[in-house]
Amino acid sequence: xxxxxxxxxxxxxxxxxxxxxxxxxxxxxxxxxxxxxxxxxxxxxxxxxxxxxxxxxxxxxxxxxxxxxxxxxxxxxxxxxxxxxxxxxxxxxxxxxxxxxxxxxxxxxxxxxxxxxxxxxxxxxxxxxxxxxxxxxxxxxxxxxxxxxxxxxxxxxxxxxxxxxxxxxxxxxxxxxxxxxxxxxxxxxxxxxxxxxxxxxxxxxxxxxxxxxxxxxxxxxxxxxxxxxxxxxxxxxxxxxxxxxxxxxxxxxxxxxx
Numbered sequence: 001x002x003x004x005x006x007x008x009x010x011x012x013x014x015x016x017x018x019x020x021x022x023x024x025x026x027x028x029x030x031x032x033x034x035x036x037x038x039x040x041x042x043x044x045x046x047x048x049x050x051x052x053x054x055x056x057x058x059x060x061x062x063x064x065x066x067x068x069x070x071x072x073x074x075x076x077x078x079x080x081x082x083x084x085x086x087x088x089x090x091x092x093x094x095x096x097x098x099x100x101x102x103x104x105x106x107x108x109x110x111x112x113x114x115x116x117x118x119x120x121x122x123x124x125x126x127x128x129x130x131x132x133x134x135x136x137x138x139x140x141x142x143x144x145x146x147x148x149x150x151x152x153x154x155x156x157x158x159x160x161x162x163x164x165x166x167x168x169x170x171x172x173x174x175x176x177x178x179x180x181x182x183x184x185x186x187x188x189x190x191x192x193x194x195x196x197x198x199x200x201x202x203x204x205x206x207x208x209x210x211x212x213x214x215x216x217x218x219x220x221x222x223x224x225x226x227x228x229x230x231x232x233x234x235x236x237x238x239x240x241x242x243x244x245x246x247x248x249x250x251x252x253x254x255x256x257x258x
Contacts, residue, residue: 011204011242012202012244013204014202016204016205017185017202018104018105018185019103019104019185021200021202021246022200022246022247022249024246024247024249025079025246026079026202026244026245026246027078027079027245027246027247028076028077028078028079028244028245029075029076029077029079029242029243029244029245030073030074030075030076030077030242030243030245031073031074031075031240031241031242031243032071032072032073032238032240032241032243033071033072033073033074033239033240034071034072034138034140034145034237034239034240035069035070035071035237035238035239035241036068036069036070036071036145036147036161036163036211036213036235036236036237037067037069037181037182037208037211037234037235037236037237037238038067038068038069038213038233038234038235039065039066039067039068039181039233039234039235039236040065040066040067040068040221040228040229040230040231040233041063041064041065041228041229041230042063042064042065042066042097042226042227042228042229043063043064043229044057044059044062044063044064046227047064047066047097050110050225050226051097051099051108052190052194052196054190054194054195054196055099055101055108055188055196056099056100056101057097057098057099057100058098058099058100058105059098060177060180060181061177063229064097064098065097065098065181066095066096066097066110066221066226066228067094067095067096067097067098067181068093068094068095068159068220068221068233069093069094069095069096070091070092070093070094070138070147070149070159070161070163071091071092071093071094071138072089072090072091072092072138073089073090073091073092073114073119074088074089075088075089075242076088076089076119090114090115090116090119090136091114091115091136091137091138091147091149092112092113092114092115092136093111093112093113093114093134093136093147093149093159093220094109094111094112094113095109095110095111095112095220095221095224095226096108096109096110097110098180098181098184099188101188101196101198104186104198105180105184106184106185106186106187106188106198107184107186107187107188108187108188108189109129109130109187109189110130110224110226111130111131111132111220111224112129112130112131112132113131113132113133113134113136113149113151113157113220114131114132114133114134114136115133115134115135115136115137115149116133117133119131120132120133126248127189127199127248128189128190128191128192128197128248129187129189132151132152132153132157133151133152133153134149134150134151134152135148135149135150135152136148136149136150137149143164144162144163144164145162145163145164146161146162147159147160147161147162147163148160149220154223156219156223157219157220157223157224158217158218158219158220159215159217159218159219159220160215160216160217160218161213161214161215161216161218162213162214162216163211163212163213163214163235163237164211164212164213164237165209165210165211165237165239166209166210166211166212167209167210168209169207169208169209169239170207170208170209171205171206171207171208172205172206172208177234178206178208178236181236182206182208182236182238183205183206185200185201185202185203186198186199186200186201187199187201189248195250196250197248197249197250198248198249198250199245199246199247199248199249200245200246200249201243201244201245201246202243202244202246203241203242203243203244204241204242206238206241207238207239207241208236208237208238209236209237209238209239210235210236210237211235211236211237212235213233213235
């Protein structure tokens with residue numbers, strides 16, 4: 001008689017989230033693949049001038065951080081609809097920092113570069129995000145992931161790097177920098193009137209690896225006026241995570257917002 005199999009964990013269990021999901025149906029599903037997290041320290045007073053004053057900055061041990069995150073999106077679809085061919089996977093590059101409102105830690109995006117024009121237009125409209133269309137490429141070699149991005153309207157804004165995991169996978173321990181940077185289940189943005197909006201997301205806890213990376217070009221921060229404290233980032237890697245996203249709401253309520 002074989003061993004009894006343990007019941008498979010529900011990937012959409014939300015019990016690990018620090019606050020309840022909005023009382024609304026999720027609207028979008030996607031998968032994030034081969035992510036590099038490159039984190040740079042930045043002084044609070046420097047970052048404060050760059051982030052809308054409506055958003056409170058979050059810090060770890062007294063230091064704020066900027067994340068540069070190249071990766072590949074796949075499996076993108078709206079709820080109840082199949083993936084749209086040609087728009088369901090593409091490379092992306094995010095520049096982000098960390099904010100908190102009403103005790104809900106989240107992400108604030110300085111920019112999101114993507115290689116799909118329709119996705120860029122849709123995300124700008126639906127989620128009020130600073131998306132930019134870029135010429136991008138991501139490919140896996142036997143040992144490395146090679147990533148290139150050049151923004152089409154300003155080709156001086158670019159990034160090219162090669163990265164790889166160098167440790168066994170692990171889940172971030174409670175209170176660690178790793179937990180602080182990735183276990184965030186929303187992002188914040190502002191509408192055209194300057195009102196803060198929150199997009200809740202759901203995924204399993206992150207599985208990370210330590211990483212190495214080399215940059216052959218890197219102007220994504222300097223050309224956007226982001227002056228970090230050190231040009232030696234902390235690197236992490238994550239192979240894959242599936243994500244659901246909810247509609248934007250005003251951050252103090254679950255009322256749907258546009």
